[in-house]
Amino acid sequence: MAGRPREFDRDQALEKARDAFWTRGYEGTSMADLVSALGLASPRIYAAFGSKEDLFREAVALYEANEGGFATRALAEEPTARRVIERMLREAVETYTRPGWPQGCMVVSAATNCAVENDSVLHWLAEHRLARTASIVERLKQGVRDGELKPDTDAETLGDYYATLMHGLSVQARDGVPKERLHALITVAMQSLDARLIQGA
Amino acid sequence: MAGRPREFDRDQALEKARDAFWTRGYEGTSMADLVSALGLASPRIYAAFGSKEDLFREAVALYEANEGGFATRALAEEPTARRVIERMLREAVETYTRPGWPQGCMVVSAATNCAVENDSVLHWLAEHRLARTASIVERLKQGVRDGELKPDTDAETLGDYYATLMHGLSVQARDGVPKERLHALITVAMQSLDARLIQGA
DNA sequence: ACGATTCTTTATCGATCGACAAAGAATTGG
DNA sequence: CCAATTCTTTGTCGATCGATAAAGAATCGT
Numbered sequence: 001m002a003g004r005p006r007e008f009d010r011d012q013a014l015e016k017a018r019d020a021f022w023t024r025g026y027e028g029t030s031m032a033d034l035v036s037a038l039g040l041a042s043p044r045i046y047a048a049f050g051s052k053e054d055l056f057r058e059a060v061a062l063y064e065a066n067e068g069g070f071a072t073r074a075l076a077e078e079p080t081a082r083r084v085i086e087r088m089l090r091e092a093v094e095t096y097t098r099p100g101w102p103q104g105c106m107v108v109s110a111a112t113n114c115a116v117e118n119d120s121v122l123h124w125l126a127e128h129r130l131a132r133t134a135s136i137v138e139r140l141k142q143g144v145r146d147g148e149l150k151p152d153t154d155a156e157t158l159g160d161y162y163a164t165l166m167h168g169l170s171v172q173a174r175d176g177v178p179k180e181r182l183h184a185l186i187t188v189a190m191q192s193l194d195a196r197l198i199q200g201a
Numbered sequence: 202m203a204g205r206p207r208e209f210d211r212d213q214a215l216e217k218a219r220d221a222f223w224t225r226g227y228e229g230t231s232m233a234d235l236v237s238a239l240g241l242a243s244p245r246i247y248a249a250f251g252s253k254e255d256l257f258r259e260a261v262a263l264y265e266a267n268e269g270g271f272a273t274r275a276l277a278e279e280p281t282a283r284r285v286i287e288r289m290l291r292e293a294v295e296t297y298t299r300p301g302w303p304q305g306c307m308v309v310s311a312a313t314n315c316a317v318e319n320d321s322v323l324h325w326l327a328e329h330r331l332a333r334t335a336s337i338v339e340r341l342k343q344g345v346r347d348g349e350l351k352p353d354t355d356a357e358t359l360g361d362y363y364a365t366l367m368h369g370l371s372v373q374a375r376d377g378v379p380k381e382r383l384h385a386l387i388t389v390a391m392q393s394l395d396a397r398l399i400q401g402a
Numbered sequence: 403a404c405g406a407t408t409c410t411t412t413a414t415c416g417a418t419c420g421a422c423a424a425a426g427a428a429t430t431g432g
Numbered sequence: 433c434c435a436a437t438t439c440t441t442t443g444t445c446g447a448t449c450g451a452t453a454a455a456g457a458a459t460c461g462t
Contacts, residue, residue, distance in 0.1 A: 003438025004431030027228060031420055033317075042460065043422070102365045108372060112313045113226020116234075128416065132377070154385070160378065161386040168369025171309060175327045177334070177361065184355070185362040188393050195392070199353020203460030204408025232450055244452070245410065253450065 010048055013038045015120050017049075018157030025110040026056050026121050040076040053121060054109075062165070063106045066097050071132055071166075082197060085136070085162055086190055093182040096173035102176035107132075108167050133163035146168035153196045165189055204291035211249055214239045218250075221259040226259050226311040228323050254322060257311075261326070272333050272367075282344030283398060286337070287391055292365050294383040297374035305375035308333075309368050310319050319372055324331045334364035355398045366390055 002011045022039040031052060035042050049055040064072070070091035078084040094102050107128050114122045137159030143149040169182055221230045221238040230255060236243050250256040265273070271292035279285040297305050308329050315323045338360030344350040368384055 002436075004428040004440080005428090006439065014317050023362065028316045029316040030316065030418080032418080043442090046421065047439070073428095097209070100213050105459065109313045110432085111377070112310045113229040114314075115225065115229045115231065129372065129376050130378075133373075133376075157382065157385040160373070160382050161287055161389045164369035164383075164386055165366055167372040168365035168367070171313075171330065171368040171372070172334075172361070172365050174313070175330050177331075177336075181358065181361050182365075184358040185365055187361045191393060191396070198373055202407075203462085205458040207409065208458095231448080231450080242411065248409070264438085332420080335447065353432090 006048070008040060008044070009040075011046065012044075013040060014055075014062055017055050018062050018106075019102060021056055021059045021110055022063065022106040024088055025112075027114055028052075054117075056121065056126070057124070060106060060110070060128075064128075067101075068106055070095060071135065075135060075139055076119055081139050082148075082193055083149055084139050086186070087159045087194055088136075089162070089166060089169070090183065092169055092185065093173070093179055096170055097179035097182065102174070105167070108170040109174060117147060129163075129167065132166075133159060136163050147198060149193075149196045151199070158193065158196065161192065162189070187201035207249070209241060209245070214249065215248075215256075215263055216242060218256050219263050219307070220303060220399070221309040222311055223264065227254075227315075228312070228315055228319060228330065230360055238380055241358055254319075254388035256334045257322065258325070261329075265320070265329075267318075267389065268302075269307055271296060272336065276336060276340055280351055282341050282347075283394055285340055287387070289337075290363070290370070290387045290390070291384065292366060293370055294374070294380055296395060297371055298383065306368070306371035309371040310375060330364075337364050339396060348399060349398055350394075350397045359394065359397065362393065363390070 016129045017034060017063060019169065020033060024033070029037075031042055031045070034045060034055070038045060045055065049058060054180075070087050073083045074088040074091065078087055086124070092105070095101075106124055110124050111118065111122045137156050140153070140155035140159050140182075144151060144153050144155055149155070165186075202214035217239050218235060221234055222375065224230075225234070229291075230238075232246075234241055235246060235253070237255070239246060246256065248261060261269075272289050275285045275289040278286055293306070296302075308326055311325050312319065312323045338357050341350065341354070341360050345352060345354050345356055350356070366387075373383060374380075
């Protein structure tokens with residue numbers, strides 16, 4: 001043990017890395033960019049985080065534990081499928097359009113156009129998105145079992161539908177579509193779920 | 202004029218470049234990748250297309266004139282807003298999931314995570330997406346004026362809604378969600394428009 | 403036939419990519 | 433105080449990035 005103590009705050013550096021990767025993506029953020037954003041010489045970054053890819057994975061984990069964790073939180077905290085879906089979508093919009101923060105979803109936009117050598121990163125994020133889609137589908141199936149949704153509801157299709165919309169919200173937010181318009185569109189989308197609701201459940 | 206005639210087919214080379222950029226994006230495709238994909242030494246590529254960025258812009262234009270032109274074609278050829286929207290979405294899915302072709306939408310995925318020096322490319326594609334959103338909104342407004350849609354229809358919101366969904370479809374297609382599931386979700390989404398339709402119009 | 407023009411080939415340019423070697427500085431346990 | 437350990441600093445590594453200079457090859461107009 002022992003040795004010279006680290007002079008910088010690792011958590012704080014990780015937050016800065018998350019913001020950099022969130023803004024410009026994995027390949028769009030060079031080590032030189034990170035050196036500049038974190039205010040640390042590259043050997044200090046490598047000593048603390050291993051490699052650029054390791055740092056990115058930690059940054060995504062941090063994102064998902066906080067700003068990007070709305071889906072998980074909605075699933076864990078809301079009592080009905082209907083409330084899970086709406087809260088997830090509305091918090092997505094809030095996160096994707098927060099002033100002074102990177103726009104859009106880090107998981108959607110940080111590694112879409114990647115060179116072959118970074119396919120592992122690309123697939124890793126894709127799996128995160130697919131897992132999110134699957135968790136939404138599962139929650140809707142639960143809603144059917146609970147008697148919240150009509151028994152003939154196609155939960156997989158409905159889950160795909162909301163997952164697709166959520167990923168589209170990230171694209172629109174990045175393009176600068178204002179949050180009011182995104183919220184308005186969610187109101188339209190919620191009607192598809194309301195139509196499947198069993199009244200008084 | 203005059204001079205030695207070019208030995209390769211420029212159009213054919215452009216198609217190969219479009220496929221490469223469509224698959225891996227602007228920055229994900231290096232000049233070395235293009236040299237390999239086109240089967241041409243780099244000076245021949247520069248002589249024929251100017252620069253990597255010029256080639257990319259031509260490749261996107263080719264994409265939009267053909268595979269990626271479903272929105273424009275639907276808007277031009279379908280008689281009602283209802284038919285424009287459905288055809289656009291269904292052709293989008295077909296294009297995004299065609300076997301043996303790059304998955305997803307080139308305009309959505311070819312330049313999302315870009316280094317600062319390629320911001321111009323990123324913004325150029327963003328403008329294409331925004332223009333597409335706007336054209337959908339315009340078509341729905343026309344539908345209201347035509348008496349196809351109820352007079353109190355919020356065309357902007359409905360247009361945002363379908364544009365968002367379409368961009369989400371590209372993400373899902375890239376992630377490997379099968380086309381049948383994407384078509385099923387479109388059926389759900391069409392109900393939002395059907396609810397605004399004036400019967401017998 | 404011949405100069406002008408254009409394309410093809412070969413070799414390479416400077417800049418930047420992610421990553422690290424080596425040495426100096428600071429702290430620990432003994 | 434000292435040896436061990438860890439962090440910081442300086443300098444730089446080979447590979448790859450997009451792009452081009454220069455020379456040879458092929459076709460044009462005259």
